[in-house]
Amino acid sequence: MARLFVCAAQKDEVGREVAKALKGELKKQGLKTVLVGGEKRKVRVQTCNCLDLCKSCKKGPGAALIVYPDGVAYGNVRPRDAAEIVHEHLGEGRVVERLRPD
Numbered sequence: 001m002a003r004l005f006v007c008a009a010q011k012d013e014v015g016r017e018v019a020k021a022l023k024g025e026l027k028k029q030g031l032k033t034v035l036v037g038g039e040k041r042k043v044r045v046q047t048c049n050c051l052d053l054c055k056s057c058k059k060g061p062g063a064a065l066i067v068y069p070d071g072v073a074y075g076n077v078r079p080r081d082a083a084e085i086v087h088e089h090l091g092e093g094r095v096v097e098r099l100r101p102d
């Protein structure tokens, strides 16, 4: 199982909107299952509480998220960034550097 944990501790709904957009993109791009270390794994998106990345979450217009088992964090993610994260990170195995927290 690969998981995307999306912080939904903001005052607004952006975390939930990002999670919804990620789920939609996984389906659209046919990436609900990915290869991790040669093994097929299902991808799940879950909302969670603060990931301790607030600098790029609470104070920005976007949400923070962490991809497991990769341990890669993204910050200030907006719903419109979902397609790129799904395509680049989960599809191609490339980290989206522009969304990495400072």
Ligand code: FES
Pocket: 007, 008, 009, 010, 049, 050, 051, 052, 053, 054, 055, 057, 058, 064
């Ligand atoms: S409130 Fe989102 S990471 Fe802290």
